[in-house]
Amino acid sequence: MKACILEDNQKISYKEIETPQPKDNEVLIKVGACGICSSDFNRVYNNGAYFYPLVLGHEFSGEIVETGKNIDKEYLHKRAVIFPLLPCNDCEFCKEKSYAQCKNYSYFGSRCNGAMAEYISVPIWNIKVIPSDMRFDIAAMCEPTAVAIHAANKIQEYQNKKVCIIGTGIIGIIIGLIAKSRNAEVNFIIRNNQKEEFLKSLGFTSFGEQESDIVFECVGSNQSLEQCINTVKSKGQIVLVGNPYSDMTLPKKVYWKILRSEITINGVWNSSYKNQENDDWDNAIRFLYENQNQLSMLITDRFKLEDGIAAFNQMKNTDKLSIKGVFENEK
Numbered sequence: 001m002k003a004c005i006l007e008d009n010q011k012i013s014y015k016e017i018e019t020p021q022p023k024d025n026e027v028l029i030k031v032g033a034c035g036i037c038s039s040d041f042n043r044v045y046n047n048g049a050y051f052y053p054l055v056l057g058h059e060f061s062g063e064i065v066e067t068g069k070n071i072d073k074e075y076l077h078k079r080a081v082i083f084p085l086l087p088c089n090d091c092e093f094c095k096e097k098s099y100a101q102c103k104n105y106s107y108f109g110s111r112c113n114g115a116m117a118e119y120i121s122v123p124i125w126n127i128k129v130i131p132s133d134m135r136f137d138i139a140a141m142c143e144p145t146a147v148a149i150h151a152a153n154k155i156q157e158y159q160n161k162k163v164c165i166i167g168t169g170i171i172g173i174i175i176g177l178i179a180k181s182r183n184a185e186v187n188f189i190i191r192n193n194q195k196e197e198f199l200k201s202l203g204f205t206s207f208g209e210q211e212s213d214i215v216f217e218c219v220g221s222n223q224s225l226e227q228c229i230n231t232v233k234s235k236g237q238i239v240l241v242g243n244p245y246s247d248m249t250l251p252k253k254v255y256w257k258i259l260r261s262e263i264t265i266n267g268v269w270n271s272s273y274k275n276q277e278n279d280d281w282d283n284a285i286r287f288l289y290e291n292q293n294q295l296s297m298l299i300t301d302r303f304k305l306e307d308g309i310a311a312f313n314q315m316k317n318t319d320k321l322s323i324k325g326v327f328e329n330e331k
């Protein structure tokens with residue numbers, strides 16, 4: 001099969017590698033679409049991979065084209081999305097189904113080969129079957145959508161609350177759509193006018209700093225962390241979602257506000273996949289499926305596997321509006 005392989009820092013090649021064979025409890029997925037995640041940029045440009053060569057890609061969907069020995073043949077030709085984390089199933093957190101906190105996990109596209117390829121073999125435990133008419137590109141957004149749902153669910157009550165979102169990556173935008181669907185007043189803090197136009201096209205109307213009941217930090221910078229604390233009302237809640245670029249430090253005056261205003265700060269990591277009904281992944285599939293037309297607007301860049309590094313360079317170019325880029329395979 002053909003794959004897009006990170007050979008070394010900033011070096012990606014498109015070449016033939018061996019097609020994986022499903023083990024007894026695995027299914028072979030013909031990848032339909034695989035998203036480019038902001039975490040992939042660190043792997044590609046900043047020596048951020050655990051090892052080379054590595055097939056990137058952890059946000060993907062596809063069709064089941066082969067089943068391992070122990071798998072019901074019913075699964076053949078079903079469409080699926082795949083939870084990219086491979087838990088140890090042995091630690092205390094796995095035992096309580098908090099797999100994102102597993103102490104010894106593997107991960108497609110990071111700690112083992114991922115889905116920027118024609119095929120990938122995955123354990124049946126990791127898949128969720130999706131509707132047969134769900135588009136692969138939309139389904140490839142299931143991972144970031146599940147993360148957004150997980151973050152949004154840290155807050156119990158949205159009705160008539162003022163929600164502020166700092167950051168306009170795909171997760172921030174989806175959190176905004178969820179909060180709006182739960183009847184919150186949603187406001188974005190952004191630094192880029194192109195993004196403002198884009199958010200208006202999604203139906204958002206409020207921008208700039210405003211005192212809010214709930215603030216989501218979706219950037220991961222000191223500046224936006226400070227902005228969160230300065231923006232939130234007394235007794236308000238902050239949800240920290242963005243992966244930090246560097247050490248996070250706070251001036252004493254800002255730190256004081258957390259104490260004086262009794263602010264609640266929630267950390268979130270990944271999503272909650274339990275391989276059972278109504279986990280974050282089921283909710284993400286439903287949300288994407290019901291809003292396919294609107295959410296397809298988030299896919300701003302489409303690539304073929306052979307585009308390789310050019311795809312990453314295009315996504316990195318900040319002159320142009322980019323929300324989500326996906327690699328798509330032939331149907």
Ligand SMILES: [Zn+2]
Nearest residue numbers: 037038039059
């Ligand atoms: Zn990701």
Ligand SMILES: [Zn+2]
Nearest residue numbers: 088091094102
């Ligand atoms: Zn574990």
